Amino acid sequence: MEHTEKYEKYYVPAQSVWPIVGALALFLIAVGAGNYVVEVTRGESGFGGYVLATGLFILFVMVFGWFKDQIHESMSGMYSAQLGRSYRQGMAWFIFSEVMFFAGFFGALFYARVIAIPWLGGASNNAMTNEVLWPSFEAMWPLVSTPGGIQTTAMGWYGLPLANTIILLVSSVTLHFAHVGVEQNKRGQIKAWLGITILLGLVFLVLQGYEYYHAYTDLGLTLQSGIYGNTFFLLTGFHGMHVTLGTIILIVLFLRVFKGHFTPDNHFAFQAGSWYWHFVDVVWLMLFFFVYIL
Amino acid sequence: MATVTNTPADTHTADHGHDDHHHGAPKGILRWVLTTNHKDIGTLYLWFAFIMFLVGGAMAMVIRAELFQPGLQIVDPNFFNQMTTVHGLIMVFGAVMPAFTGLANWLVPMMIGAPDMALPRMNNWSFWILPFAFLILLSSLFLEGGGPNFGWTFYAPLSTTYSGDSTALFVFSVHIMGISSIMGAINVIVTILNMRAPGMTLMKMPMFVWTWLITAFLLIAVMPVLAAAVTMVLTDKFFGTSFFDAAGGGDPVMFQHIFWFFGHPEVYIMILPAFGIISQIVPTFSRKKLFGYASMVYATASIALLSFIVWAHHMFTTGMPVGAEMFFMFATMLISVPTGVKVFNWVATMWRGSLTFEIPMMFAIAFIVLFTIGGLSGLMLAITPVDFQYHDTYFVVAHFHYVLVTGAVFSIMAAVYYWLPKWTGKMFDVTLAKWHFWCSLISVNVLFFPMHFVGLAGMPRRIPDYALQFADFNKWISIGGFAFGLSQLIFLVLIVKACRKQGEPVTDQVWEGAEGLEWEIPSPAPYHTFDTPPVVK
Amino acid sequence: MDISGEKSVKSLKAVMGLLTLCVPFFSFAQSAAERSDLNLRRGVTDISDQVYGLHMLMFWICVVIAVIVFGVMFIAMLKHRKSKGHAPANFHENVKVEIAWTVVPFIILIVMAVPAASTLMDMEDVSKPDLSIEVTGSQWKWHYKYMDREVEFFSLLASQREQIENKFPKGENYLLEVDRPLVIPTGQKVRFLITSDDVIHSWWVPDFAVKKDANPGFINEAWTRVNEPGVYRGQCAELCGKDHGFMPIVVIAKEPAEFDRWIDEQERIAQEKRAEEERLLAMNMSKEELMASGEQIYNSVCAACHQPSGEGLPGAFPALKGSAFILNDRQGHIDVVVNGRAGTAMQAFSKQLSMSEIAAVVTYTRNAWGNNTDDLVQAKDVNDLIQGK
Numbered sequence A: 001m002e003h004t005e006k007y008e009k010y011y012v013p014a015q016s017v018w019p020i021v022g023a024l025a026l027f028l029i030a031v032g033a034g035n036y037v038v039e040v041t042r043g044e045s046g047f048g049g050y051v052l053a054t055g056l057f058i059l060f061v062m063v064f065g066w067f068k069d070q071i072h073e074s075m076s077g078m079y080s081a082q083l084g085r086s087y088r089q090g091m092a093w094f095i096f097s098e099v100m101f102f103a104g105f106f107g108a109l110f111y112a113r114v115i116a117i118p119w120l121g122g123a124s125n126n127a128m129t130n131e132v133l134w135p136s137f138e139a140m141w142p143l144v145s146t147p148g149g150i151q152t153t154a155m156g157w158y159g160l161p162l163a164n165t166i167i168l169l170v171s172s173v174t175l176h177f178a179h180v181g182v183e184q185n186k187r188g189q190i191k192a193w194l195g196i197t198i199l200l201g202l203v204f205l206v207l208q209g210y211e212y213y214h215a216y217t218d219l220g221l222t223l224q225s226g227i228y229g230n231t232f233f234l235l236t237g238f239h240g241m242h243v244t245l246g247t248i249i250l251i252v253l254f255l256r257v258f259k260g261h262f263t264p265d266n267h268f269a270f271q272a273g274s275w276y277w278h279f280v281d282v283v284w285l286m287l288f289f290f291v292y293i294l
Numbered sequence B: 001m002a003t004v005t006n007t008p009a010d011t012h013t014a015d016h017g018h019d020d021h022h023h024g025a026p027k028g029i030l031r032w033v034l035t036t037n038h039k040d041i042g043t044l045y046l047w048f049a050f051i052m053f054l055v056g057g058a059m060a061m062v063i064r065a066e067l068f069q070p071g072l073q074i075v076d077p078n079f080f081n082q083m084t085t086v087h088g089l090i091m092v093f094g095a096v097m098p099a100f101t102g103l104a105n106w107l108v109p110m111m112i113g114a115p116d117m118a119l120p121r122m123n124n125w126s127f128w129i130l131p132f133a134f135l136i137l138l139s140s141l142f143l144e145g146g147g148p149n150f151g152w153t154f155y156a157p158l159s160t161t162y163s164g165d166s167t168a169l170f171v172f173s174v175h176i177m178g179i180s181s182i183m184g185a186i187n188v189i190v191t192i193l194n195m196r197a198p199g200m201t202l203m204k205m206p207m208f209v210w211t212w213l214i215t216a217f218l219l220i221a222v223m224p225v226l227a228a229a230v231t232m233v234l235t236d237k238f239f240g241t242s243f244f245d246a247a248g249g250g251d252p253v254m255f256q257h258i259f260w261f262f263g264h265p266e267v268y269i270m271i272l273p274a275f276g277i278i279s280q281i282v283p284t285f286s287r288k289k290l291f292g293y294a295s296m297v298y299a300t301a302s303i304a305l306l307s308f309i310v311w312a313h314h315m316f317t318t319g320m321p322v323g324a325e326m327f328f329m330f331a332t333m334l335i336s337v338p339t340g341v342k343v344f345n346w347v348a349t350m351w352r353g354s355l356t357f358e359i360p361m362m363f364a365i366a367f368i369v370l371f372t373i374g375g376l377s378g379l380m381l382a383i384t385p386v387d388f389q390y391h392d393t394y395f396v397v398a399h400f401h402y403v404l405v406t407g408a409v410f411s412i413m414a415a416v417y418y419w420l421p422k423w424t425g426k427m428f429d430v431t432l433a434k435w436h437f438w439c440s441l442i443s444v445n446v447l448f449f450p451m452h453f454v455g456l457a458g459m460p461r462r463i464p465d466y467a468l469q470f471a472d473f474n475k476w477i478s479i480g481g482f483a484f485g486l487s488q489l490i491f492l493v494l495i496v497k498a499c500r501k502q503g504e505p506v507t508d509q510v511w512e513g514a515e516g517l518e519w520e521i522p523s524p525a526p527y528h529t530f531d532t533p534p535v536v537k
Numbered sequence C: 001m002d003i004s005g006e007k008s009v010k011s012l013k014a015v016m017g018l019l020t021l022c023v024p025f026f027s028f029a030q031s032a033a034e035r036s037d038l039n040l041r042r043g044v045t046d047i048s049d050q051v052y053g054l055h056m057l058m059f060w061i062c063v064v065i066a067v068i069v070f071g072v073m074f075i076a077m078l079k080h081r082k083s084k085g086h087a088p089a090n091f092h093e094n095v096k097v098e099i100a101w102t103v104v105p106f107i108i109l110i111v112m113a114v115p116a117a118s119t120l121m122d123m124e125d126v127s128k129p130d131l132s133i134e135v136t137g138s139q140w141k142w143h144y145k146y147m148d149r150e151v152e153f154f155s156l157l158a159s160q161r162e163q164i165e166n167k168f169p170k171g172e173n174y175l176l177e178v179d180r181p182l183v184i185p186t187g188q189k190v191r192f193l194i195t196s197d198d199v200i201h202s203w204w205v206p207d208f209a210v211k212k213d214a215n216p217g218f219i220n221e222a223w224t225r226v227n228e229p230g231v232y233r234g235q236c237a238e239l240c241g242k243d244h245g246f247m248p249i250v251v252i253a254k255e256p257a258e259f260d261r262w263i264d265e266q267e268r269i270a271q272e273k274r275a276e277e278e279r280l281l282a283m284n285m286s287k288e289e290l291m292a293s294g295e296q297i298y299n300s301v302c303a304a305c306h307q308p309s310g311e312g313l314p315g316a317f318p319a320l321k322g323s324a325f326i327l328n329d330r331q332g333h334i335d336v337v338v339n340g341r342a343g344t345a346m347q348a349f350s351k352q353l354s355m356s357e358i359a360a361v362v363t364y365t366r367n368a369w370g371n372n373t374d375d376l377v378q379a380k381d382v383n384d385l386i387q388g389k
């Protein structure tokens, strides 16, 4: 069969074992998590945790194996510009889907603040809601006293959160410097800036952990303390999970830099990792503004 | 990338990757498990969807058997609720969406002149998540306390505080289904944007490709919102949060807003590809170009954009302020305009054509008529003051089965008949197909048309037993239901025969009026198409 | 291209012809429209009448659109077939036509939107009501409370379990009958304050064109002004769990004078009941009495969840038969029935049942199905628990 010069470069991967392994991993994670959650809240013991852990482990193996294959393919130059574009676009759409995931929780936050709580306080067409059902409730945000009567304390924006904001912002800049390093093939510069970025990410996580500890022990701000605590913990929590994932990605990139990977014109993984990091950063800015300050 | 030059090593590995190109499909079960071939994956999706259609349909048969007469006969109310819930979930997430994804897999690369999907391994992953997700969902029916019983819309707090423990499994199975859909959609979007053959500009793409491009965008935009919704259900039920609980400052209605922000675009996810299919089939059998191609594209895009601002038409009775009700009523009504444009364009395509009525065309025509009926009843539902009467009655059930069964499902059947000869290289059994069509057409109307009447007369949905005045129609509805179900067995036989490659060989073009790249390659379509990119003029 | 050639004029005539053919159908449909087993009810309020009119307007517009669209298509199908030797034209766009069929539907929509908006505004009447009733849904019954009066009661399905299980023949109002209907005056503006104790329900009476969701923690308002006395039936219209199909609504509309008599009477009965309750507190009932009335109460109130056999539904509703909790914890047993369990379907029954009734049903569950604790619970015990003794 004739091969045109152009098309020879398009790479259709041969069969691969990783997708089915990945599907199996997600299956175990879903079954495990589904059982584990019930067991934990019921205080029972069961197999859920083990299944979940197995699933996560298999997922880890799958990611490792899959990426290894891909890195190999990429390093041996099988990829074309077209495939590179496919990866970049794929990553961009993936980040868009993540944006929409956060939008769901931001939506809950806005709805609670702008609609649910004022209505419980008697606004709009809900005068009777307040009068009959919650006569002693007054609308407020942060909701430090729920209609059901739970008291809590709001988390201020100065101090830790402000520090964390600065840390993340700086980390975005340092990562950019690392990226510039990749583009100019200055290995030392990549290593230094990437290393600093990773450190900043870790510091952020530690501080976030400390903030949670502070919320639980000193402020009485918990998952159970009403919608203020709910939106606070779910938004910052999912963000924190993304920072964790982002940090892991950066660490992997860091190790790959030491193995001599990434050239000025072949560094999709690096670019994807840095996009992801910037995205996590932007989400934090939104969070800082809407969850902490406003 | 500039580094890709043909060094000897490169050619070697590249050739290795190309081995399959020369040898066609690998053999054995592993072919299906490990495949990265868009046609294999398309086939897997389509078979999975069909099986799920039978499973979901069997549940519908349980529903119809119970509703055959007033009184409780066969199942207890709790199980009945599980049947409605799982029937809805399976049909939506297990049958219709995977069927469309399967069609996209088969057709999009062939239509745009690409060798495969953009991300073939991820493609395989998206598919294989699905059987596992539904295994979880279905097996939860056998747990103590049963599976999900709160409707496919799982309104809180019925799905949170008042649900059984299997809710956790439900939540995680929806999560992984969502992951699958998002990855599938990313694949389609990237394939379309990045893999078109030279000369295939956006405005030259077949309508099916256009509608899928927009559908994929909708999917990526709203599936994550569903994931957020189920996550909040999970934390409300198991971790003491109060997103949907007024005592903690939340609101059960907030759940509905989040759900329908996903849910309404979701229903267009299930109809836009159908529009694409009909836009392929009607011109072929009219032997005339699609009327108003450009306006079709704009109409599809408008429907998609409008779909983001109409969600609360499912919630008119929840007590929204009147201003909001007005807004959602008007926005919803507006969707009729671009949808009308589509219907008119199809009719104009047929107008002064040279019509023949092969099986795909028969399904397409049935689609146009019956979908329009469903759309018009949708328009009636959009009128807020009357929706107070229609809401949560069988009138709504009639509406959405017209758009989903005689809409989405009929379009899928039309598509299968239309492209099946291309896939297998043989003409399907036309006699059986005619039987399938006519039996389905008649029974489906016996099944769903009287639902309008019982709905208007006041029969609520999701009830296992009903007052006596609804008895006559329900009997007919059930009879229609059984007949429609049996008719689908004809389809099953036909497909099995086709897959065993029985029948007359067909030409490459298959249908006299067919146009497009997929009709220029051999029948059956070779395992790898477009080793060299076609040039589109 | 030409779409408006001579041929098309002919076709237009054909469409008109088709429309005329439809006349008998239209008149048939018109008569069918009045049948309540085929169509929406006109109802008994001004609003429901407006809604009916709107519905019919929408319906006919849709029918006309459908007839035109399908008519054109069928003509094409009949005349423009290959088998008749029709050669395909090759037009494939026409800006004017396309604009027309974008604009015309838009105008039709405006024609629909105007009356719809005006009806919606009429429904949004916030003037002062003559009477307010708090309507609370719970699994699976309605509770009505007349604001400013001492009258409140639960309203439960009255069709017998045996009818549902096909053991007895079904009566005319099977599933649409309740033990205590809501009573309202005609000609007055009655406001409903609708809420829920557990999941979302929806209070729907078709004849009033009122359907409003009962959201836990929020109060939705709806109102009606009924023109004719009569008995009006409706159902819960939001999936609310197992017995969603079994929580009907019955409203009796009475002339205002008659209504006033009725409500005074109810107030008196309520007072007497309270006095009776006081009296019973001091009395001890025999085991037979307790078991007999307990069984009755159990079957009408508790059996929906815990099942007549006391075996519950595993995973959803716990078994009471042989329950260690019941057998070992008498106080706890009374407490769970009186106060319910927060955040579960087990609701507080102190609102629905009197102390003597609770005593009876607790005694029954402690002694039925082989739960032979052999101890009796008296109204006084329940009172002690409520008073915190």
Ligand code: HEA
Pocket (backbone or CB within 6 Å): B153, B267, B268, B270, B271, B313, B314, B332, B333, B335, B336, B337, B339, B340, B341, B343, B371, B372, B373, B374, B375, B376, B378, B379, B380, B381, B382, B383, B387, B390, B391, B392, B396, B399, B400, B403, B404, B407, B408, C065, C069, C105, C106, C108, C109
């Ligand atoms: C494929 C799926 C699909 C599609 C395409 C639609 C299309 C539409 N739907 Fe439907 N709908 C559902 C699936 C779908 N729906 C489902 C599943 C539910 C129930 C969910 C649940 O509760 O479980 C639902 C429920 C639902 C409701 C809520 C009812 C209730 O619960 O009270 C409403 C209310 O507005 C509605 C409206 C519409 C409208 C206006 C359209 C429009 O898009 C229709 C537009 C089409 C036409 C109008 C016909 C063609 C047009 C012409 C011929 C032009 C001329 C016409 C005019 C301009 C007048 N739908």
Ligand code: HEA
Pocket (backbone or CB within 6 Å): B053, B054, B055, B056, B057, B058, B060, B061, B063, B064, B084, B085, B087, B088, B089, B091, B092, B095, B096, B150, B151, B152, B153, B397, B401, B404, B405, B408, B409, B447, B461, B462, B463, B464, B481, B482, B483, B484, B485, B486, B488, B489
């Ligand atoms: C694409 C989606 C889709 C499809 C294809 C269908 C198909 C069918 N639906 Fe479905 N339906 C929904 C989506 C769909 N439905 C949704 C979203 C709901 C709402 C759920 C909720 O309330 O939460 C719903 C609810 C719903 C109800 C209302 C339940 C209630 O409110 O209590 C009913 C009742 O009749 C019903 C009936 C049917 C029937 C008879 C079919 C038939 O078309 C099915 C035909 C197919 C088969 C029967 C399978 C093939 C045959 C066999 C497997 C052999 C066995 C056959 C026999 C024994 C005869 N459906």
Ligand code: CUA
Pocket (backbone or CB within 6 Å): C137, C140, C200, C201, C202, C236, C237, C238, C239, C240, C241, C243, C244, C245, C247
């Ligand atoms: Cu209460 Cu449905």
Ligand SMILES: [Cu+2]
Pocket (backbone or CB within 6 Å): B263, B264, B267, B310, B311, B313, B314
């Ligand atoms: Cu909708």
